[in-house]
Amino acid sequence: GAVVSQHPSRVICKSGTSVKIECRSLDFQATTMFWYRQFPKQSLMLMATSNEGSKATYEQGVEKDKFLINHASLTLSTLTVTSAHPEDSSFYICSARPWANYGYTFGSGTRLTVV
């Protein structure tokens, strides 16, 4: 089946540094990918829609300059958390829909801890 690979699975960084999270579609091409954030014991909150070859579309309340998204190829989208602060600590998950008549596939997530 369609697989989305996310890397790294865990990252710890110092406050003020930037962290990049990669999301790859392994056996399909994804013109669109989605980035979610999940707080402990809470639901997934959509952050942005990543569009191959164009700018990402951010949800209301999500800072574009804080969460930089790049979707340079049909199989790779990256989320960079810039100047990270402890409040950015969370679980970040990417997703894509391989084909129109198919469900959305999710990555295994990245647990970011900012110290």
Place this chain on the structure above:
Amino acid sequence: AQRVTQPEKLLSVFKGAPVELKCNYSYSGSPELFWYVQYSRQRLQLLLRHISRESIKGFTADLNKGETSFHLKKPFAQEEDSAMYYCALSRYNTDKLIFGTGTRLQVFP
């Protein structure tokens, strides 16, 4: 704007009991509805899509447009069904997926 509501945060049942996880949505157009399951320390997995009308792991869900609901049902719960269940809605085939707040199902032996 579209919205998905799961009124129960936690649902606890004994093994063999029927289960119904409620999901209501608000959307003026024709939605595409899903149920996703997240087992402990695992990624989200697709459980059901309303379009496919299939039964997975004994679970079924019927879209009721009149009541704007997509409740998930299983006649006899199993311990391995214990997980977090999310109802989600999409407007178009490739549009973003919006999640409900989730319901944790606990099945006791």
